Amino acid sequence: MTVATITRQDVVNFLYTEAKLLDEWKLTEWAALFTEDASYTIPPIGDPDANPKDSLFFVHDTRARLQERAERLLKKEAHVEYPHSTTLRNYHNIMVGDLDSPVIRVECNFTTHRTKREVLDTFIGRHIYEIVQMNNGLAIKSKKVILHLDSLRPQGKISLIL
Amino acid sequence: MKELIRDNTEKCEFLVHRSVFTDREILARERAEIFNKCWLFIGHESEIPEKGDYKRKKVGGRNLLLVHSHDGEMRALYNTCPHRGALVCRENSGNSRVFRCFYHAWSFTNDGQLAGMPGKDGFPDDFNCDGTKNMTEVNRLESYRGFMFVNFDDHANSLDEYLGNAKEYIDLVADQSEAGMEALGGVQEYSVRANWKLLAENSVDLYHGMPTHKTYFDIKQGQDPDLKKVKLEGKGVDLGNGHAVMEYVAPWGRPIAQWTPIWNEDLKKDMEKIKARLVERFGEERADRIANYNRNIVIFPNLVINDIMAITARTFYPTSPGYIEVSGYAFAPKGEDEEHRMARNDNFLEFLGPGGFATPDDNEALELCQEAYNNNQEVQWNDISKGMVRGEDNTLATDEIQMRSFWRQYKTRIEQSLNKEVAQT
Numbered sequence: 001m002t003v004a005t006i007t008r009q010d011v012v013n014f015l016y017t018e019a020k021l022l023d024e025w026k027l028t029e030w031a032a033l034f035t036e037d038a039s040y041t042i043p044p045i046g047d048p049d050a051n052p053k054d055s056l057f058f059v060h061d062t063r064a065r066l067q068e069r070a071e072r073l074l075k076k077e078a079h080v081e082y083p084h085s086t087t088l089r090n091y092h093n094i095m096v097g098d099l100d101s102p103v104i105r106v107e108c109n110f111t112t113h114r115t116k117r118e119v120l121d122t123f124i125g126r127h128i129y130e131i132v133q134m135n136n137g138l139a140i141k142s143k144k145v146i147l148h149l150d151s152l153r154p155q156g157k158i159s160l161i162l
Numbered sequence: 163m164k165e166l167i168r169d170n171t172e173k174c175e176f177l178v179h180r181s182v183f184t185d186r187e188i189l190a191r192e193r194a195e196i197f198n199k200c201w202l203f204i205g206h207e208s209e210i211p212e213k214g215d216y217k218r219k220k221v222g223g224r225n226l227l228l229v230h231s232h233d234g235e236m237r238a239l240y241n242t243c244p245h246r247g248a249l250v251c252r253e254n255s256g257n258s259r260v261f262r263c264f265y266h267a268w269s270f271t272n273d274g275q276l277a278g279m280p281g282k283d284g285f286p287d288d289f290n291c292d293g294t295k296n297m298t299e300v301n302r303l304e305s306y307r308g309f310m311f312v313n314f315d316d317h318a319n320s321l322d323e324y325l326g327n328a329k330e331y332i333d334l335v336a337d338q339s340e341a342g343m344e345a346l347g348g349v350q351e352y353s354v355r356a357n358w359k360l361l362a363e364n365s366v367d368l369y370h371g372m373p374t375h376k377t378y379f380d381i382k383q384g385q386d387p388d389l390k391k392v393k394l395e396g397k398g399v400d401l402g403n404g405h406a407v408m409e410y411v412a413p414w415g416r417p418i419a420q421w422t423p424i425w426n427e428d429l430k431k432d433m434e435k436i437k438a439r440l441v442e443r444f445g446e447e448r449a450d451r452i453a454n455y456n457r458n459i460v461i462f463p464n465l466v467i468n469d470i471m472a473i474t475a476r477t478f479y480p481t482s483p484g485y486i487e488v489s490g491y492a493f494a495p496k497g498e499d500e501e502h503r504m505a506r507n508d509n510f511l512e513f514l515g516p517g518g519f520a521t522p523d524d525n526e527a528l529e530l531c532q533e534a535y536n537n538n539q540e541v542q543w544n545d546i547s548k549g550m551v552r553g554e555d556n557t558l559a560t561d562e563i564q565m566r567s568f569w570r571q572y573k574t575r576i577e578q579s580l581n582k583e584v585a586q587t
Binding site for chain 1: 254346347348349350351352353354355374376377380381485487490491492500503504507508510511512515516517519521522523525526527529533
């Protein structure tokens with residue numbers, strides 16, 4: 001397999017594409033960005049390196065479950081997101097690791113706003129991605145969301161994909 | 163006197179006046195008559211196993227410090243300096259022999275005793291001989307099967323007496339492990355923009371299960387087509403003192419010992435062994451109840467223990483009529499095998515918690531109720547009558563006896579206070 005040369009700009013564009021798919025509620029397209037062995041996790045607040053055996057995560061999705069998550073949120077019976085909330089995701093301070101590595105580690109800060117029924121909630125934190133090349137493009141092998149909050153108050157829930 | 167609950171057995175009608183969800187004066191009465199007098203869950207013994215372990219807890223609107231003191235006692239200290247009032251301990255959890263208030267550097271041993279302060283020569287020799295300069299302790303801290311409760315009323319009946327018939331159901335949870343149960347790390351601190359009583363109702367409401375959580379059951383059925391044979395069936399029981407339970411079968415695996423095809427064969431064998439041991443310990447009938455039946459328990463006023471596809475407890479407190487702070491726990495047997503534990507936790511997260519496939523939809527339902535109570539002036543009553551036609555000893559898990567039990571206790575405690583003056587907060 002020929003490996004294309006990846007630039008920092010390719011990685012940044014890829015992340016922005018991910019954010020845009022989520023903001024546009026193209027969730028199955030979002031899920032398709034992930035590799036077959038991918039994971040999507042949100043560890044407990046204040047304990048980003050927690051072990052999922054001993055600690056209660058918010059999200060600890062395998063590839064199959066993140067697919068279910070995406071598909072569920074598109075259903076009318078996913079009441080919390082019906083009608084869909086309006087969201088805006090900003091990724092900042094993007095740090096791209098070694099581009100020649102088979103697995104590229106990328107970190108960024110995020111600010112995700114969600115508004116529904118005239119209540120605006122904001123989630124802030126840090127994303128840690130493992131990104132690989134796949135089918136001449138990029139794919140996410142893992143996405144870990146580290147919330148930089150004291151608690152989920154007043155947001156109350158993580159009904160969105162962060 | 164204003165009527166808040168209409169309990170008409172003859173007509174099989176049970177109504178709750180919607181002002182109880184929105185009225186600030188009623189919230190003040192609830193604080194005085196319920197939260198200041200009932201046993202409130204503070205945490206689990208497994209959260210502070212070693213001497214010196216502590217955790218900050220908000221209970222009944224108070225800032226408490228739950229601590230395993232060096233004399234071996236568990237204590238709940240009011241986390242406020244006896245000197246000028248500042249919060250003494252600012253870390254959420256940890257292990258320490260001493261707590262020191264940063265403001266004037268008064269320090270306290272982990273049983274709350276004043277240990278010292280700068281400028282001692284400015285105080286008389288017998289300063290604190292009466293103990294009034296120690297951190298104040300909640301006088302009533304009692305525990306049942308590892309679940310710890312506080313009561314701010316020094317004259318309250320014992321916890322044991324208060325829990326009464328609910329103990330049988332807590333036992334069915336605690337008996338799942340010979341080594342004892344433990345709370346997982348990462349207690350989920352979240353909120354709901356709704357009245358606290360709506361969450362008490364929702365947590366023991368099986369009637370809403372299918373319509374509200376259809377997406378979850380769709381996923382379950384995709385995993386195991388045979389599951390559609392299993393309905394949500396069982397009974398609802400009034401446990402007295404405002405406590406209630408629904409006990410039922412459901413189409414999901416139970417990580418104690420009800421295997422489901424999403425789990426592998428090794429886990430099946432593991433669960434068969436656990437079941438066999440339960441039979442040995444408790445006999446066939448009780449073992450079946452522990453392993454294969456689900457139970458959602460509400461302990462009046464604000465503790466829910468749900469032993470369902472995983473074990474969760476949640477406690478909640480209103481900061482205003484339309485907003486609650488919730489703490490969500492996960493419980494599991496101590497020393498559980500890793501694969502078994504991961505299956506349990508995966509089961510938990512599939513349904514429960516702020517990132518699960520079901521809990522956020524519950525929150526949405528509660529918030530929509532709260533929002534639509536704007537219409538209270540013209541539309542005044544909630545209906546909680548389901549199952550009354552069957553007689554209260556005959557109700558199904560999908561009936562509303564669980565909620566009526568809660569509301570009848572609520573009525574007793576609140577309506578008698580309506581003639582009293584209550585300071586509004």
